[in-house]
Amino acid sequence: MGLVLACGLAGRAAAQSVHTDFDTRANFGKYHTYFSVVKTQWDNPLQERRVAEDIDSVLAAKGWQRVDRRDQADAVVAIHGATRARRELSTFYDDPGWTGWGWRRFGAGFGRSTTSVRMIPVGTMVVDIFDRQSQQLVWRGTAKADLSDNPSRNTSKDVKAVAKMFHDFPPRVHG
DSSP, X not given: OOOOEEEESSOOOXXXXXXXXXXXXXXXXXXXXXXXXXXXXXXXXXXXXXXXXXXXXXXXXXXXXXXXXXXXXXXXXEXXXXXXXXXXXXXXESOOSEETTEEOTTOOOOOOEEEEEEEEEEEEEEEEEEETTTOXXXXXXXXXXXXXXXXXXXXXXXXXXXXXXXXXXXXXXXX
16 A cells, blocks of 8 residues: 655645734724725625624624714724635655665656645635724724635634634723
């Protein structure tokens, strides 16, 4: 039986990547109301709505109230989403190139190898919060994860990403 070695050249992104950034000069204590808008259309309008509802729930738990008109809001929450394909290369070697007594008689080789290419959809979500008056960005959260063909798995990833994104929200400015 040949030895099988698998080399993932691109590597699997096993966990979500979630990051936040904010303007340290912003006074987050003055924001109590927000207007929300989905700025980019995703491939799945149902997922867009679920993410917007998740963000609404998290912000409500933080004491923020969603309003229906932009001019009534202290802040504007813009939700962006995109998908792209990430290439993953896997090489499998079915023969290490040696026999039980040493290297092959007619030269040392690595046997046969097969490389396969898989395209893996990757979803990226960006949540921007702008001060409505100044129209300046005051907070940004980003999340990136491999997507599944199963909508419930993607929903679970979205819920976790939003929870991680807003875990320490509103940021406490030190100084």
